[in-house]
Amino acid sequence: MGHSGETPRLGAARLSPGTPEDAGSRWTTEAVVQCERLSKRFGSTLALDSVDLAVPAGQMLAVLGLSGSGKSTLLRSFNGLVTPSEGRVKVLGCEVTSANSEHLRTLRRQVGFIFQQFGLVGRICVLENVLAGALGRVKYPRFGVLSYPRRLRLEAIGHLERVGLADRAFQRADTLSGGQQQRVAIARALMQRPVLLLADEPVASLDPESSAAVMELMLRISREDNLTVIASLHQVELARGWADRLIGLRDGRVVADAKPDEMNEQRLSEIYRRVAEGKMDGPPAPANAFTTALAG
Ligand SMILES: Nc1ncnc2c1ncn2[C@@H]1O[C@H](COP(=O)(O)OP(=O)(O)OP(=O)(O)O)[C@@H](O)[C@H]1O
Numbered sequence: 437m438g439h440s441g442e443t444p445r446l447g448a449a450r451l452s453p454g455t456p457e458d459a460g461s462r463w464t465t466e467a468v469v470q471c472e473r474l475s476k477r478f479g480s481t482l483a484l485d486s487v488d489l490a491v492p493a494g495q496m497l498a499v500l501g502l503s504g505s506g507k508s509t510l511l512r513s514f515n516g517l518v519t520p521s522e523g524r525v526k527v528l529g530c531e532v533t534s535a536n537s538e539h540l541r542t543l544r545r546q547v548g549f550i551f552q553q554f555g556l557v558g559r560i561c562v563l564e565n566v567l568a569g570a571l572g573r574v575k576y577p578r579f580g581v582l583s584y585p586r587r588l589r590l591e592a593i594g595h596l597e598r599v600g601l602a603d604r605a606f607q608r609a610d611t612l613s614g615g616q617q618q619r620v621a622i623a624r625a626l627m628q629r630p631v632l633l634l635a636d637e638p639v640a641s642l643d644p645e646s647s648a649a650v651m652e653l654m655l656r657i658s659r660e661d662n663l664t665v666i667a668s669l670h671q672v673e674l675a676r677g678w679a680d681r682l683i684g685l686r687d688g689r690v691v692a693d694a695k696p697d698e699m700n701e702q703r704l705s706e707i708y709r710r711v712a713e714g715k716m717d718g719p720p721a722p723a724n725a726f727t728t729a730l731a732g
């Protein structure tokens with residue numbers, strides 16, 4: 437049951453049965469995220485090339501790949517920020533490819549998005565940043581912590597407690613460390629009551645210790661809330677440590693799909709071959725067991 441004055445959710449759509457044309461296809465209704473033959477072209481660049489993927493509820497999925505392999509494009513197509521050139525995308529039962537703008541808005545309210553650069557408003561306090569995650573659930577724009585209903589303020593404090601930052605509630609967001617800011621961004625996403633969390637290189641700006649803390653936090657929340665998390669990452673070892681499943685993109689194609697312990701060097705070489713050949717043309721590859729092994 438929703439709170440009065442709040443906007444609708446996709447609950448019914450999520451449980452809707454498949455359409456008749458789904459019969460005979462691998463299109464299922466159980467997956468939180470599903471795409472079929474998803475391609476995205478930007479001019480002459482094929483950013484995604486016929487991607488088939490189904491992500492079940494509660495899964496922690498890591499998306500690996502060189503710079504330019506299509507990771508961000510894939511994540512952005514899951515909340516309708518990128519319109520596919522071909523294929524189908526279904527998220528929380530909503531067919532993104534054919535959804536009207538109202539359905540897309542409803543979908544986006546339930547999909548949290550975490551960015552490399554945190555995306556907080558630096559000059560306002562931590563608590564108001566978290567409350568901003570509820571803007572899709574309230575009817576009017578809000579300015580200042582006290583403009584939000586008390587129950588939302590209590591909820592926001594609860595999320596801050598969960599990420600271990602309740603004591604920073606009234607501190608300006610830009611005075612926090614990078615790792616703390618990313619945890620605030622997670623608290624803000626939780627304020628959306630997300631069913632799916634997309635994280636595009638959430639730890640790329642963080643030191644190893646803060647990176648581990650952020651990934652650990654997402655894992656804990658995923659397990660406690662059965663939250664589906666899809667994160668793009670450059671750190672193979674980190675991905676192996678927390679993900680249930682890793683996929684690798686190369687030139688927009690899924691070239692590896694494996695459990696952490698099955699992501700062996702052969703599969704990794706499918707994803708990162710240019711690194712091994714010394715022809716890497718993106719930013720430097722992060723050091724990890726794989727690149728070290730290849731170098732040795
Ligand atoms: N809006 C756009 N317009 C034109 N080309 C784009 C656009 N967005 C992405 N591309 C291209 O699509 C390809 C995939 O880009 P994408 O950002 O998805 O890669 P990525 O794997 O996220 O890379 P990185 O690790 O550097 O973030 C790249 O060749 C990129 O230049």
Ligand SMILES: [Mg+2]
Binds near residue numbers: 508509
């Ligand atoms: Mg990217």
